[in-house]
Amino acid sequence: MDNNLFRKEAISEITSPDSLDQAIRITDRKIHLMTFGIVFIILAGIFWGFNGSIPVILQGSGIIMPDGGMHYIISQQQGIVRDILVKQGEYVRDGEIVGSLEVVDESGNTKRMDIIAGINGRVSEVRSLSGDFVESKEKLFSVVSVVENQNILEAIIFVPIEQGKNLRQGLDVHIQPSNVNKEEYGFIKGVVQQVSEYPVSRKRLLALLGSEALVSRFSDGQVVLEVEVDLILNDKTMSGYQWSTPNGPPFNIYEGTLCYADFILEMKKPIDLVIYGR
Numbered sequence: 001m002d003n004n005l006f007r008k009e010a011i012s013e014i015t016s017p018d019s020l021d022q023a024i025r026i027t028d029r030k031i032h033l034m035t036f037g038i039v040f041i042i043l044a045g046i047f048w049g050f051n052g053s054i055p056v057i058l059q060g061s062g063i064i065m066p067d068g069g070m071h072y073i074i075s076q077q078q079g080i081v082r083d084i085l086v087k088q089g090e091y092v093r094d095g096e097i098v099g100s101l102e103v104v105d106e107s108g109n110t111k112r113m114d115i116i117a118g119i120n121g122r123v124s125e126v127r128s129l130s131g132d133f134v135e136s137k138e139k140l141f142s143v144v145s146v147v148e149n150q151n152i153l154e155a156i157i158f159v160p161i162e163q164g165k166n167l168r169q170g171l172d173v174h175i176q177p178s179n180v181n182k183e184e185y186g187f188i189k190g191v192v193q194q195v196s197e198y199p200v201s202r203k204r205l206l207a208l209l210g211s212e213a214l215v216s217r218f219s220d221g222q223v224v225l226e227v228e229v230d231l232i233l234n235d236k237t238m239s240g241y242q243w244s245t246p247n248g249p250p251f252n253i254y255e256g257t258l259c260y261a262d263f264i265l266e267m268k269k270p271i272d273l274v275i276y277g278r
Contacts, residue, residue: 058166058263060227061218062157063209064177065255066146070210071119073141079103081132082112086141088126089254092117098141101134121145124256125210142210144255152240153253155190155229156208157261158200158218164225166265167195173229174244174262177253186244188253190229192263199223229261 073092079101086098099115125142128134155175159167173190176182204226205215218224232242239253 056265058159058163058265060157060159060261060263062155062227062259062261063214064153064155064175064231064253064257064259065144065208066153070124070208071121071143071145072139072210073098073115073117073143075101075115075134075136075138075140076113077101077103077136078134078138079113081128081130081134081140084126084128084130086123086126088123091122091146092120092141092143094118094120098123115140117141117143119143119145122255146255152231152233153255154193154231155188155259155261157227157229157259158205158224159227159263161199161223161225164195164227167192167225167227167263169194172264174264175229175231176260176262178258178260180249180253184245185247185249187262188239188248189232189242189244190261191232192227193230194228196226200226227261227263 080103081099082102083100084098086092092098094117096117097114098117101113101115102110103113104110121143123141124144126140127142128138128140134140155173157173169192171192173192175188175190177188180187200219202215202219205219206212208226209215209218233240234242237243237248238250239248241248241253243249
């Protein structure tokens with residue numbers, strides 16, 4: 001009996017004119033807020049479509065290095081490598097002894113022969129190990145020509161020739177070293193300095209990169225152009241370069257670092273991409 005009484009009272013309260021009016025007002029308020037939110041999003045989208053900007057990007061890949069390119073320390077005659085006195089990343093000077101070979105002279109006697117650097121630079125690759133047999137004129141070390149403590153590098157980027165025709169001097173470039181976390185430290189800001197007029201020969205690629213594997217990686221069977229990118233300097237960062245983040249990574253960027261590049265060809269309004277599709 002009491003339950004029926006409470007149920008009737010509850011139904012009476014819900015269906016009373018005051019309760020219905022309150023429910024309608026709450027519903028109307030929610031609808032108004034939703035409508036306002038939708039209209040705001042649409043208007044914001046229209047405003048961005050006409051006033052915002054989206055970069056048109058061309059991508060490439062390459063290597064960070066100084067102007068001098070790659071050089072080699074070679075064996076003067078065949079023999080067995082006995083000593084390797086330098087490591088990857090170390091600076092060597094012209095005339096410095098960097099290792100030794102055990103060779104056989106004209107009388108059939110074995111003797112030690114020094115391996116001598118013929119250029120100032122930093123060792124980018126040790127190509128032979130102690131105990132290896134090497135032929136005459138074989139490449140033992142790859143050396144990047146650089147002044148000691150030099151910190152001014154450039155990025156050499158390779159792009160397919162059909163895309164490279166869109167590049168020109170002065171374009172902004174985002175350089176992403178392969179050993180840097182982009183989400184955490186961002187990218188180096190750069191500017192296109194020069195675009196080669198003609199395709200890069202395999203010989204030129206090998207001279208720059210010093211490795212058949214890298215030549216194959218960057219050319220990938222395609223005809224490519226070489227693009228020189230100046231890296232913008234900033235003496236307030238540890239690396240000495242201008243990054244998209246305030247400080248960049250807490251370490252230096254050295255020659256021989258592989259990298260990726262985004263060339264900013266132009267900035268387009270989003271509405272143009274919708275209307276023209278490009």
